[in-house]
Amino acid sequence: MKDFEQLVVQLAGEASMVKPAPHPYLLSLKLIGAGAAYLAVSLAVSGLRPDWTQAISQPWFVAEIVILFAVFVAASLSAALLSFPDLHQKRGLAFAPLWMFALFLVVMWFAWRADSPPAALPLHTIECTSCIVLVAFLPTAWTFYIMRNYASTHFHWAGSVAILSAFSVGALWLRLQEANDSIAHVVEWHYLPTLAFAVLGLWIGRRLLKW
Amino acid sequence: MRKALGGDQAAYAELLRETARLLRPFLSRRIGFEGDADDVLQEILVSIHKARHTYDGNRPYKPWMYAIAKFRLQDYLRVHYADQLRHAEDIDDLENIFGADVTEPAISYESISGEVLKLPEKQATILRLIHQEGYTSKEVATTLGMTESAVKVAAHRAYKVLRQKLER
Known part of the structure; x- marks a missing residue:
């Protein structure tokens, strides 16, 4: 290691004017805007589920979509805050996706109770997970690309919420595109894999966001 | 820090010195070896330099600076304890030593x-x-x-x- 004073002089010599990072709220708006636009384009290309008028008359379906969108917003906001070393001194907000996901689980539990008699299970299984992964790929890459421009000191959690944010877009797309009302199926093949990928994000965050 | 972000090199050098003055006791309480504490301090200063665009000057400087310091300290401690584990003796290897007669002096x-x-x-x-x-x-x-x-x-x-x- 160099002499301390020499290092200070060297760093000070490199201290040209820097453009400060945008406020995390602006950054999260950028992530949310991009994710929402991507979702809209994906739905425009693939089309809405054929029974969408009937689906939106079911309160638990609407609640599921609203809370899933809230998970996406909270995860995007958290990803923006976690890109800053000090979480922009808004620690409570950075961990908001946990509460939002807990609320989502409660909604799913009520939706499962309301699914009586249970809707028929669709024939496909892993195909749903594969579709979510494919759709979520671009938002995941975009979110990590944005986050790498900053300096996260919580890279595990940052990776996890980045994946959760992107996979929420994928899950929203599939739920709005696929004519399927089986709660057991969506929990097993949509949301549990999303959660599993969010857990995998702890490791991906370490690989991609360490600086 | 605001002056430093504006490109004032003298203010930035002073900020780094003041930061080092704050961090030295913080690090020496947590790292036993003086040389290692100096190395970590220099790494923290380099990290602060790299991440300075994430500080906007509208919020307190110390929490931002200590967040980076703790992050680098954890990095150091992780590597340090991983090394300690690598060089640790396996308990199975010690069984051979336990079997030896240590009460009989080799030299009379x-x-x-x-x-x-x-x-x-x-x-x-x-x-x-x-x-x-x-x-x-x-x-x-x-x-x-x-x-x-x-x-x-x-x-x-x-x-x-x-x-x-x-x-x-």
């Missing part, structure tokens, strides 16, 4: 005395006076008409020769 008193007698006369006398008669180095120096440091040097050389002979 007679063998040491025999080797002392083979030393040059002056060295043997110095060892005898110190270890059998209980003289201090100063008393030996007065008795033999030497300086105290010469006695210590002679004793040191004698120990070295004895160690080499007894370890064979």
Whole structure:
């Protein structure tokens, strides 16, 4: 290691004017805007589920979509805050996706109770997970690309919420595109894999966001 | 920091020095080795430099700075303890050592005395006076008409020769 004073002089010599990072709220708006636009384009290309008028008359379906969108917003906001070393001194907000996901689980539990008699299970299984992964790929890459421009000191959690944010877009797309009302199926093949990928994000965050 | 973000090099250098002054006690409380603490401090300063665009000047500087410091400290501690684990003895390997008879000395008193007698006369006398008669180095120096440091040097050389002979 160099002499301390020499290092200070060297760093000070490199201290040209820097453009400060945008406020995390602006950054999260950028992530949310991009994710929402991507979702809209994906739905425009693939089309809405054929029974969408009937689906939106079911309160638990609407609640599921609203809370899933809230998970996406909270995860995007958290990803923006976690890109800053000090979480922009808004620690409570950075961990908001946990509460939002807990609320989502409660909604799913009520939706499962309301699914009586249970809707028929669709024939496909892993195909749903594969579709979510494919759709979520671009938002995941975009979110990590944005986050790498900053300096996260919580890279595990940052990776996890980045994946959760992107996979929420994928899950929203599939739920709005696929004519399927089986709660057991969506929990097993949509949301549990999303959660599993969010857990995998702890490791991906370490690989991609360490600086 | 605001001045530094605006490109004021003198203000930035002063900020880095002040930051180092704040961090030194923080690091030395957590890192035992002085050299390592200095290395971590320099890494923290480099990290602060790299991440300075994430500080906008509208919120307190210290929480931002300590967040980076803790992050780098954790990095150091993670690597440090991983190294400690790598160099740790396996408990299975220690079983061979436990089996050895450690109460039976490998070197007897007679063998040491025999080797002392083979030393040059002056060295043997110095060892005898110190270890059998209980003289201090100063008393030996007065008795033999030497300086105290010469006695210590002679004793040191004698120990070295004895160690080499007894370890064979």
